[in-house]
Amino acid sequence: MQDLVKTVNILIDTDASFIPKAEYVFRTFCRILGLNARFYYGKTFEEIQIYYGSNFNKKYPLHIFHNPKAVVFFDDKKLYPDDKIIKYRIQEEMIPFLFSPNGDLFISSQNFLLIRKDIISSAFYFLSCWDEYVDNCEDGKRFEIEHSIQFKNDFLDIPVVDRYCSIFSRGISIILPEYYKSFIWKKDNKFTLSISHDIDYWEYWSDKFLKDTFDYNMKRFKKNPLNASYKLIFHFIDKKILKQNTSKRNKKLLQKEKKMSVRPTCFFLAKEDFEDERQNYFSEKIKKFNKLNTTIGLHASREAAYNLDILQDEINAFKNYGIQVKGIRFHYLAFNYQKTFRNLEYLGITFDSTLGFWENIGFRAGISFPFYPYNLEENRPFRVLEIPLIVMDMTMFSKKSMNLSPNKAKKRLRKLIDKTQKSNGHISLLFHNTMFEPIDYPGWSNVFWNTLKYAKRKKGWLCSPNQLFNYWKRK
Numbered sequence: 131m132q133d134l135v136k137t138v139n140i141l142i143d144t145d146a147s148f149i150p151k152a153e154y155v156f157r158t159f160c161r162i163l164g165l166n167a168r169f170y171y172g173k174t175f176e177e178i179q180i181y182y183g184s185n186f187n188k189k190y191p192l193h194i195f196h197n198p199k200a201v202v203f204f205d206d207k208k209l210y211p212d213d214k215i216i217k218y219r220i221q222e223e224m225i226p227f228l229f230s231p232n233g234d235l236f237i238s239s240q241n242f243l244l245i246r247k248d249i250i251s252s253a254f255y256f257l258s259c260w261d262e263y264v265d266n267c268e269d270g271k272r273f274e275i276e277h278s279i280q281f282k283n284d285f286l287d288i289p290v291v292d293r294y295c296s297i298f299s300r301g302i303s304i305i306l307p308e309y310y311k312s313f314i315w316k317k318d319n320k321f322t323l324s325i326s327h328d329i330d331y332w333e334y335w336s337d338k339f340l341k342d343t344f345d346y347n348m349k350r351f352k353k354n355p356l357n358a359s360y361k362l363i364f365h366f367i368d369k370k371i372l373k374q375n376t377s378k379r380n381k382k383l384l385q386k387e388k389k390m391s392v393r394p395t396c397f398f399l400a401k402e403d404f405e406d407e408r409q410n411y412f413s414e415k416i417k418k419f420n421k422l423n424t425t426i427g428l429h430a431s432r433e434a435a436y437n438l439d440i441l442q443d444e445i446n447a448f449k450n451y452g453i454q455v456k457g458i459r460f461h462y463l464a465f466n467y468q469k470t471f472r473n474l475e476y477l478g479i480t481f482d483s484t485l486g487f488w489e490n491i492g493f494r495a496g497i498s499f500p501f502y503p504y505n506l507e508e509n510r511p512f513r514v515l516e517i518p519l520i521v522m523d524m525t526m527f528s529k530k531s532m533n534l535s536p537n538k539a540k541k542r543l544r545k546l547i548d549k550t551q552k553s554n555g556h557i558s559l560l561f562h563n564t565m566f567e568p569i570d571y572p573g574w575s576n577v578f579w580n581t582l583k584y585a586k587r588k589k590g591w592l593c594s595p596n597q598l599f600n601y602w603k604r605k
Contacts, residue, residue, distance in 0.1 A: 136309050137166040138302075139176055141190065143183025145201040146171075150509045152182060152196075154502075155253045157511075159295045161605065162499050163302075164311050179306055182250055191305045193244040194298070197229035200251035209264050210255060215283055218247070225293050226285055228252040235297065236304075243305040249294035255279075256291050256496025258504045259467045259485075269436035272463060275489040286492035287546070292499065292555055313554045316601060319591035321547070322556045324517060324598045325394040325582070326483065327383075327563050328429050328459060332411035334376040334564050335369055339408065364569045379566050384423040390582060395483075395594040396422070396563075397429035397459045400447035416451050425596035427457035427483075435464035435484075438473045445477060457481045457595055459560075463488050463519070471503050471512045479514055481599045483558060486519030489531045491546065493518065498555040500602045515602060517595045521546070522560045527574065536573030543581045551588050558595065 138160070142152045153169055160167045170176055181190035184198055203210070210228050217224040218235055230247040237244040254260075262273045280286045303310040315322050343365060347358040368374045387394060398419065402410040419426050428448060434441040448455045458479055460470070465484050474482055485494050485503075495501070495518060502511040525531045526539040534542065550557050559581065566575045585592060593601070 135166050137168055138179045138309050139168050140180045141170045141174060141178045143185060144196055148201045151254050152250050154504060154511055155250045158501050159298050162295050163299055163313060188242045192301050195246050195248050197248045197251060200229045207264055212282055223288055226283060226290060228255055243301055245297060245301050249297055253291045253294045258506060259495055262467050263506060272488060275487045286490055289493040289496060289498040291497035292553055316591050320589040321550045321554055322591045323585045324558045324593050324595050325392055326560050326595055327394055327396045329396055329398050329563055331376060331408045331564055332415050336408055340369060368569055380563050383566055388423040392592050393594055394424055395427050395596050396424040397427040399429045400444040401431045425594050428455045430458050430460045432462050432464040435460045435470050436466060441473055442477060460484045468506060471514055474514045475512050481515040481517055483517040483519055483595050485516050488525060491521050491525060515599055517558060517598055519560060520558045523562055523565045536577050539577050540580055544584055547585055547588055
């Protein structure tokens, strides 16, 4: 029989305009930790376990420092100054804090514990993607990683909101042990790896593209004879003699995942007026989707990220075949946090998995766990669950981003898994189906399979974003 979910009483003693933001962060933490929260404001005669504010009183067991300047800060539209970031070493990591004083993390006595960093205001900055709100980049342009606080201050690979939640959990374990509950994933797994594929092409190797590839390699033969010869010979053997194509590889990929008890989410394009004809596959292939070992999501076009009508049309394309769209990932990771989430909520989409950096592995919203983004205009959470995108194949492969070899990518992912296992976190792994092409991407299919096997050995729960969404809703 499962333990009953415990309820903690939290007193939020801040300016009224900041209360919804603080409550939002506390709910995010409590959802991760498996706690319920009951909130109080101002004076109260109830038994309070947790106090968040700047007027300290030892009658409350757990205090969390609040900096009133955070209220003024979030009323404006400006970036947090880099020189005001405070870093504090926790184990092997230097954790950044905003709106916080220097010095010790905890102050404690027999029946009292103070967390001296404003982990609530700090978490809100990241969960709201405040940098992007201030940047306000034009529709069609991705938010560039160089503008993020994580990149500028060298903590891209640290899910800082996860760490703030761990500090909150640590405080509860010390002073309120009766409310403490260590985080446990499904079936006591140590962490979760959610797996998805973006189907940019159902059949990549059209006759025209194969001919174009042949002509291209012939033209560059003199400059790069070894690489051109490799491509000419092995593409001919693979495509003409062995009769391999993307459709066959899609089937083999899903069959092999099924043997590993993995049922990924495949995000399919629904738009059918792409310039590249190979991407206009939806109507022809839709009937095969439900027969595959996969759950289905919409791989919405770049234009749909900013245009409500276009997004509606692409969702309707699925509905016309009796398929309800629950999850979405946008092509090219096109996204405008406030506008796109508003449109997704309006159209009844339940989860998104776009929010990640194209240029580097990392935590765009500072969190690895699923979370509800924040509507700054209405001062409330959106009703769309975000499953953060943390690792994408092309991010590791492309010369314009990380430019890793398969061997270096494999080692990088193992380190990320090791770190995630220790913190009971989540990693989302996106591999495009075309990345399993052995001629153009040699060694990269091995990166994928090796990562899945390693995650299983490390007691990870391998699931799809759809499965993770269902689990998180129940949680």
